[in-house]
Amino acid sequence: MKLDLEGKTALITGASRGIGLEIARSLVAEGAQVVGGARNVSEELRAVTPYVHSVDLATEGGPAELVDLALSDLGGIDILVNNLGFPYTRPQGFLSVDDKGWEEALNLNLMTAVRTTRAALPSIIERQGSIVSLGSTNAHTPVGVVVDYSAAKAALLNLGKALAEEFGPRGVRVNTVAAGPVMTDAWTGPGGIADTMAEQSGLPKDEVLGQVPDMLGSSTGQNTTAQEIAAVVTFLVSRKAPNANGAEWIVDGGFLKSI
Structure with a gap:
């Protein structure tokens, strides 16, 4: 399927490896120009796009800094992929996670997306673009070993639906791709x-x-492979399904059994 992404510009957080790197490869293959941001920029990402920036997105000002760099590189943003996140493992469960642990998990898995979206939205609204955030089936099936990550991903899913409701009438589509184990x-x-x-x-x-x-x-x-997630994200940010908005797209091999 031809996704008609030529001339579109995309910003991906956490793009140096894993799912973010595969999304960058997929978008570039479809003709988009991609800005990739990460704290440590990999050579693999540099091979995909010349627009790479080393930014600590876990800091309060990092996301806005990356958006400013993307606007300087490409003049505007059509597509934002909030990919950055990491499941801190908590073998001892809930009681082992202190306030600092909760703050770290919520900051990395929720607030980076909040801050990046806030900074990028004016350009995305102007271009009637698209936002996809990477969620997790843990938003529905929380377990003690990733209790804070699960809570953050549930909040991210709620955020996506709220953004879709508010900005959908202005031509912006917002969806969440929820992965099982990748x-x-x-x-x-x-x-x-x-x-x-x-x-x-x-x-x-x-x-x-x-x-x-x-x-x-x-x-x-x-x-599940990172390439599978990238394929779904690439389809969603295209205009092939213009009425797909405020939805959660689950790729988990049938792990999530709830209706």
């Missing part, structure tokens, strides 16, 4: 979720990763 560094990297599960179960890490679909009740029996 085999990125958050799962497979050192200290990631797979390491935590391996420690708790006593099984080798590779065996744990192979068992994830069955453990979570996936109906496909497969783990």
Whole structure:
């Protein structure tokens, strides 16, 4: 399907690796110009787009700084992808998370999207563009090991619906893509979720990763890839479904069973 993204400009947060990097690749492949922001810019991202910026988006002024750089690079923003986020693992559950832990999780997984959206919205409104935020099925199925992350993603989903309601009449579409477990560094990297599960179960890490679909009740029996998430995001920011607004698009292999 031709998505007609030639001439469109996109800003992606947390674009250096994982899902963000694959979204950048997908948008560029469809003809969009992409600005990628991250605290540490990877060589892989530099190979995708010349418009890359090292910005600490977890700081109060970081998101607005990145938006200003994107406007300077490309003159305007048609597409915003709020990708930045990370599930801090809490093996000891709720009582192990102090105020500082909650503040870190909410700041990274919610407030970065709030601040980036606030800064980018004037340009997106002018161009009648699109916003997609990366959510999580944990917004619906919270567990103690990521209790603060789950709460932040539930708030992000609510934010997306509120933005769609307020700015939809002005031509802006806002959607959330909720992923189940995706085999990125958050799962497979050192200290990631797979390491935590391996420690708790006593099984080798590779065996744990192979068992994830069955453990979570996936109906496909497969783990989700970053490329799959990128494909859904790329479709949503195009104009092929102009009435898709305020929705949550779930990609999880059938893990989420609720109606």
